[in-house]
Amino acid sequence: MTELIDVEGLLETMCHDLSGHLASRQIDDPCIVGIRTGGVWLADVIHKKLDIAEPCGELDISFYRDDFTRIGLNPKVKPSVLPFETEGRHLVLVDDVLMSGRTVRAAMNELFDYGRPASITLVTLIELDGRELPIQADIVGQKISLSGNQQIKLKGPGKLVLEITDK
Amino acid sequence: MTLQMILDRVNRIGKNSMKQVTEPNHLQLNEQGQLKHFLTLDGLDKALLTEILDTADSFIEVGARSIKKVPLLRGKTVVNLFFEASTRTRSTFELAAKRLSADVLNLNISTSATSKGESLSDTLQNLEAMASDMFVVRHSQSGAPHFIAESVTPNVSIINAGDGRHAHPTQAMLDMLTIRQHKGRFEGLTVAIVGDILHSRVARSQIRALKTLGVSEVRVIAPNTLLPVDIESLGATVFSTMKEGLENVDVIIMLRLQRERMEGALLPSEHEFYELYGLTTEKLKYAKSDAIVMHPGPINRGVEIESAVADGSQSVILNQVTNGIAVRMAVMSMAMSGHVAGRDKLGEL
Numbered sequence: 001m002t003e004l005i006d007v008e009g010l011l012e013t014m015c016h017d018l019s020g021h022l023a024s025r026q027i028d029d030p031c032i033v034g035i036r037t038g039g040v041w042l043a044d045v046i047h048k049k050l051d052i053a054e055p056c057g058e059l060d061i062s063f064y065r066d067d068f069t070r071i072g073l074n075p076k077v078k079p080s081v082l083p084f085e086t087e088g089r090h091l092v093l094v095d096d097v098l099m100s101g102r103t104v105r106a107a108m109n110e111l112f113d114y115g116r117p118a119s120i121t122l123v124t125l126i127e128l129d130g131r132e133l134p135i136q137a138d139i140v141g142q143k144i145s146l147s148g149n150q151q152i153k154l155k156g157p158g159k160l161v162l163e164i165t166d167k
Numbered sequence: 168m169t170l171q172m173i174l175d176r177v178n179r180i181g182k183n184s185m186k187q188v189t190e191p192n193h194l195q196l197n198e199q200g201q202l203k204h205f206l207t208l209d210g211l212d213k214a215l216l217t218e219i220l221d222t223a224d225s226f227i228e229v230g231a232r233s234i235k236k237v238p239l240l241r242g243k244t245v246v247n248l249f250f251e252a253s254t255r256t257r258s259t260f261e262l263a264a265k266r267l268s269a270d271v272l273n274l275n276i277s278t279s280a281t282s283k284g285e286s287l288s289d290t291l292q293n294l295e296a297m298a299s300d301m302f303v304v305r306h307s308q309s310g311a312p313h314f315i316a317e318s319v320t321p322n323v324s325i326i327n328a329g330d331g332r333h334a335h336p337t338q339a340m341l342d343m344l345t346i347r348q349h350k351g352r353f354e355g356l357t358v359a360i361v362g363d364i365l366h367s368r369v370a371r372s373q374i375r376a377l378k379t380l381g382v383s384e385v386r387v388i389a390p391n392t393l394l395p396v397d398i399e400s401l402g403a404t405v406f407s408t409m410k411e412g413l414e415n416v417d418v419i420i421m422l423r424l425q426r427e428r429m430e431g432a433l434l435p436s437e438h439e440f441y442e443l444y445g446l447t448t449e450k451l452k453y454a455k456s457d458a459i460v461m462h463p464g465p466i467n468r469g470v471e472i473e474s475a476v477a478d479g480s481q482s483v484i485l486n487q488v489t490n491g492i493a494v495r496m497a498v499m500s501m502a503m504s505g506h507v508a509g510r511d512k513l514g515e516l
Contacts, residue, residue, distance in 0.1 A: 060225065062225070063225070063229065063237035063238070063239055063500075064237065064238060068239055068504070068507075069507060070507060071507060072201075072503075072504030072505070072507040073222070073239070073500050073501060073504040075201075075218050075222075076221075077221070077222055077225045078221075078224075078225060079224055079225045079227070079228035080225075080228060081228075087233075109238070112234075113232055113233070113234040113236065113237075114232055114233060114234070115233055
């Protein structure tokens with residue numbers, strides 16, 4: 001069975017919350033970075049809605065995964081693209097689904113290899129149970145509890161659709 | 168069945184079993200068809216070569232960061248096992264391993280244990296006992312890396328860094344990466360390899376890679392004395408003059424004259440070789456105006472190539488060196504990855 005969630009509505013609220021969050025911290029020149037692939041689609045939308053000056057960054061965390069010794073290298077790895085200096089900048093890191101927290105850990109490790117950012121704000125469309133690391137998102141679109149046989153996936157690009165399906 | 172038919176059949180079976188023995192892929196690929204050793208390009212398909220190039224592209228980006236390091240091979244030990252002198256290949260392998268966060272041990276065997284009488288297998292067993300995960304092997308004997316791959320324990324990867332006249336697969340792949348960067352494709356390209364084909368393990372691997380990746384034509388330009396007898400069976404067209412051979416060429420690969428491997432009088436003189444086969448500004452005009460000039464190094468200025476060409480706008484020789492690090496990072500991480508079962512299970516973290 002497939003269940004669809006309204007991504008546009010969630011993104012609207014997330015952008016509103018993110019603007020407030022950044023304003024409360026006096027951050028007026030953030031850089032947006034999306035984690036491939038779903039996070040990049042979302043980052044593009046947030047980037048446009050917030051009218052950010054710097055171009056959008058894309059992060060491929062394949063070289064930073066902590067399970068290389070178990071499952072090896074992703075054969076479809078693509079270069080990360082950060083078209084701005086990260087040193088001393090306020091970064092907004094965007095991913096589609098936050099669950100174990102390991103993707104975000106890998107992404108932060110990678111970001112630090114480009115320089116030392118002033119701060120990182122984490123934005124995620126969906127937050128699931130099952131955290132394995134002490135990592136929390138600052139902005140969340142929706143918290144969802146899945147049953148054991150369900151999975152969630154963001155489909156895109158173009159019109160973004162969240163699908164919850166049975167495994 | 169006639170006697171001739173029986174003989175033919177025996178012959179065929181004999182050939183097939185020989186193929187089984189010499190077929191490298193049972194050794195260098197795992198059950199899922201992924202690299203676990205990198206010994207030769209023979210038998211590797213276009214998809215795998217393209218995966219190496221794509222992965223290398225991502226490592227080029229890593230080389231442009233302020234911290235040029237990723238944690239993929241953290242805690243792994245890579246041993247550079249060089250039985251033959253090398254500066255560029257050894258140092259780019261070392262840098263590649265270090266950028267993957269591996270610990271690196273450089274062994275120059277000619278000045279080490281074997282000169283004290285230790286056998287190769289004893290040296291290898293000692294290195295394995297140090298819990299090494301990968302050997303990068305250069306040897307003057309063709310087939311030495313195969314032999315080592317067959318004799319090491321299953322969890323150790325072997326990377327061929329050049330064996331005799333046989334193969335130099337990472338050099339060929341960094342050349343392919345350089346061609347793809349500058350030309351954007353392989354289809355429709357005409358590539359000329361010029362010079363000492365006979366002694367060149369690089370040329371053999373290059374021809375193999377170019378054919379697999381689908382260029383239109385591979386030409387070799389050399390005097391007869393510097394051509395191996397089987398060169399056309401690899402799929403290359405032979406030319407004996409630069410004027411004919413360079414016509415309409417997109418890529419020119421110059422090779423180094425390997426005087427140290429030459430026995431007897433294969434060449435009248437270096438001067439005459441330069442006159443006929445050296446790449447000068449004049450001869451470069453025979454090729455397409457946007458042709459790129461490559462050389463695996465070290466270059467002999469005034470022997471294979473004129474300084475003005477080596478340092479000119481069409482030369483991509485230094486790009487090749489930079490690409491060498493990225494390609495070696497790709498091959499090392501893919502080979503290490505091939506030891507991990509079930510890479511097809513790759514999913515979300």
